[in-house]
Amino acid sequence: MRLVGTSGRSVRVLGAIGRAYRRDAARREGPADRLCAVERIGVIGAGPAGLAAVRELTAAGLDAVAFERGARVGGVWTLEDRPTAAYRSLHLITSRERTEFAAFPLPPGTADYPSRDVVGRYLESYVEHFGLADRLRPGSGVARAERDPAGGWTLTLDDGGTEEVDRLVVANGHNAVPKWPEPAYPGADAFAGEQLHAVDYDDARAFEGRRVLVVGMGNSAMDIASDLSLVADHVVLSVRHGSWVVPKRLLGKPADQVTSPWAAVHVPLALRQAVSQTLLRLVSGPPERYGLPKPQRGLFEDHPTISDTILSRISHGRITPRGAISRLEADGVVFADGVREQLDAIVWCTGYRVDMPFLDPALLGPEPTELPLYKRVFHLDVPDLHFVGYMQSTGSAFPIVERQSALLAAALTGRWAPPSRAEMAADCARRRADAVRRWGDRGRPAMRVDFDRYMHELAAELEAGAARVATVAA
Numbered sequence: 001m002r003l004v005g006t007s008g009r010s011v012r013v014l015g016a017i018g019r020a021y022r023r024d025a026a027r028r029e030g031p032a033d034r035l036c037a038v039e040r041i042g043v044i045g046a047g048p049a050g051l052a053a054v055r056e057l058t059a060a061g062l063d064a065v066a067f068e069r070g071a072r073v074g075g076v077w078t079l080e081d082r083p084t085a086a087y088r089s090l091h092l093i094t095s096r097e098r099t100e101f102a103a104f105p106l107p108p109g110t111a112d113y114p115s116r117d118v119v120g121r122y123l124e125s126y127v128e129h130f131g132l133a134d135r136l137r138p139g140s141g142v143a144r145a146e147r148d149p150a151g152g153w154t155l156t157l158d159d160g161g162t163e164e165v166d167r168l169v170v171a172n173g174h175n176a177v178p179k180w181p182e183p184a185y186p187g188a189d190a191f192a193g194e195q196l197h198a199v200d201y202d203d204a205r206a207f208e209g210r211r212v213l214v215v216g217m218g219n220s221a222m223d224i225a226s227d228l229s230l231v232a233d234h235v236v237l238s239v240r241h242g243s244w245v246v247p248k249r250l251l252g253k254p255a256d257q258v259t260s261p262w263a264a265v266h267v268p269l270a271l272r273q274a275v276s277q278t279l280l281r282l283v284s285g286p287p288e289r290y291g292l293p294k295p296q297r298g299l300f301e302d303h304p305t306i307s308d309t310i311l312s313r314i315s316h317g318r319i320t321p322r323g324a325i326s327r328l329e330a331d332g333v334v335f336a337d338g339v340r341e342q343l344d345a346i347v348w349c350t351g352y353r354v355d356m357p358f359l360d361p362a363l364l365g366p367e368p369t370e371l372p373l374y375k376r377v378f379h380l381d382v383p384d385l386h387f388v389g390y391m392q393s394t395g396s397a398f399p400i401v402e403r404q405s406a407l408l409a410a411a412l413t414g415r416w417a418p419p420s421r422a423e424m425a426a427d428c429a430r431r432r433a434d435a436v437r438r439w440g441d442r443g444r445p446a447m448r449v450d451f452d453r454y455m456h457e458l459a460a461e462l463e464a465g466a467a468r469v470a471t472v473a474a
Contacts, residue, residue, distance in 0.1 A: 039412070042067060042155055042165035044142050044358065047075015049171035049389030049401040051123060052101065055130050056405035057169075060413050066171075069141030069158065073127055075173050079120040085175040085220070085352065088203045089227045090116040093219050093306035094396040095254035098451075101402050104129055112254050145358045151384050155358075169408070170356060171388040171401070177355040180348060181215075187328035194345040198224060201347055204231045211342060212236070213333055215325070216349030217243045217292075219306055224347055226309040229318035236341050237314075238333075240324040242293035244304040245311055250283060255306070256395060264452035269438070273300045290314045291321040301438055303394065354444075369444040372428035375461055376449065377404050378411070380424055392444050395451025403458045407465075416465030417472060 039062065043053050046068035057064035072080040091113045092099055100106045104126050110118065127133055141158040145168055148154070155163040178197035181188075188195075198220045204227045211234040214225040221237070222245075229235045250258050258279075259272060277299050280286075288294045290311050295302070313319045324336040332342040354368045363382060364371050371390075372380055379385040386408055389401045410416035418424060428446075435445040 039063065039166040040065070040164070041167045041169060041412070042142075042145075042153060042163060043169040043171055043388075044145070045075065045170075045172035045389075046070075046073040046136050046138065047077065047171070047173050047389075048123060048398050049173060049404075050075070050169075051126055051132065052398070052401040053169050053171050053388045053405045053408065054132055054135050055103070055126070056402070056409045057412070058132070058135055059130075060409040062409065062412055064135060064169075065163075065165075066136050067140045067142050067155065067157065067163070068136060068138045071139050072124070073136060073138065074120050074123045076175050077116060077120045077123055079117065079124065083200050083202070085199055086116045086120075087198070087201050087220075087224065087227075088116065090223065092119065092396075093248070095248075095256050098254070098256050099396040099398050101126065101398055103402065113248055142358045147360070147363075147382070147385070153384070167384040167386065167412070169386045169388055170359070170390065172356065173389060174354045175352045177353040178348075179351045179353045181350055185325050185328050190330050191328040191333075191343075191346070192330045193343055196345075196347055198347060198349040199352070204228050207232050207345060209233050210344040213238060213341065213343050213346045214349060215346065216351075217241060217305060218303070218349060218351065221349035222305050222307040222310040224349060225319050226307065226313050228347075229313045235313075235319045236322055236333075236343070237319050238322050238325055238335070239293055242287060242295040243302060244277075244280065244295050244299045245284065245287050245290075245292070246280065246299075246304045246306050247284060248306060248308045250279065261452045261455070264450075265456045269300055273298045276300070284311055287311075293323070297440065300394075301440070303439075370432075370446045372425065372432070372446065374418065374424040374427060375404075375407065375458060376447070376454075377408055378418065378424070380421060380428070390447065391449045391454075392447045393449050393451050393454070399455060400449070400451070400458075403455060407458055407462055410462060410465065415469060416462060417468040418465065419468065 041057055041062055041064040043050050043064055043066040046066045050066045050068065051073060054064050054066045070078055070080050070082065072078050076084040076086045078084060095112050096106050096110050096114060106114065106122055127136065142155050143158050144156040146154045152164065152166050153168045155165060157163065178199045180197065201224055207228055208231040210232055212228050212232045213236045214221050214228065215238045217239045225235055225237045246255050248255055263272065280299065286294065291314065310319070314321060322335050322339065322341065326334045326336045332340055334340045356364065356368065363385065373387055373390065374380060376391045377386055377388065388404045388408065389397060391400065393400055407416065432446045435448045439445060439448055
């Protein structure tokens, strides 16, 4: 039901009436699986997570619709011409077979590491293949999502219109709002050159013949520095913390396929890490041989950098590694070791903020990245608020959001039942503690998941929840 130009109080009253009617109708119809015919689910976002959610929910017979601020689907992979975290030269850092949706593989002949545009077209083909177009509302961003105390949500759209839904699925991603250095470096306002965040970086050609500093050690920083080194007069890479650099191919195959999913789940982490680090040292040597900082943690204890080019471009003298920044000056940067570089531009590859401005902050707690979610899907205290893609994976997000969505669909159609709240809270605490032991408490430990182990965990949870349903029914 779409209500435009109606007062806020009227919207809440009409929404409550509608929800009460639907709940009463469901009770009269009887079986729990009939609920799928009367509940309406709003999904925020039509990137990979939102598309997977809509597909799994509608395939289960649920009435789901996705609201997308952009004019086209795809999230950061959109083919719409607007700034996103996917710069023009971007290719996947996870291989095709470890990235594609199980229900919709990439076309035969697709490269092992497809480009941004190939992935964007793939997501648009996903919509066409599953007939999802009438379930998507591009150009309809959600400005505010207000929960009725009795349950259900009123969504206020960017154009002022409103929508009533019974459940809300947050799938808006977390690679859109740039994170800048805090506090700002001394002299940041004095630098006369160009400063931009990676989200606004599009094409290296704009920096032809210029002296450019790239700040960061993540995959975006390595890609952008390598990209710039082809056309810029001079590229400097500022790195504060060391990271392992993993080539995209090892032993003649994509690097993320060298270890089987079974081994990733069942072989002890320390053993796998020791073998993998030895292999890396034999293939390319440690990062410090290239002037990069020595990694402070093991290969599987932090997010490595996946790049075939960065070490080569450093070796060819096209990229100069430097350490931490001390201060900025009008025409350059002084590093912590006293070295000064004259510069024309700085690209800050300093990550992104988790941002859900449409939700009441009280629903997210004091720090959204620390929000405990059961299996990273279910809010512990708000039964009609769910999340898909709200995690940080060691591998691709696509298979994960597909399986998260399958779990959510099973829950909403009565094929999966949760454990008690106390058990769910304990599981969240255990998972966070495990993440801190492995990756440390820097970053987003509550959001971090090991790709293969988490995929295994979600599959096991689907079975466990089905068993709980059977136990109740018995």
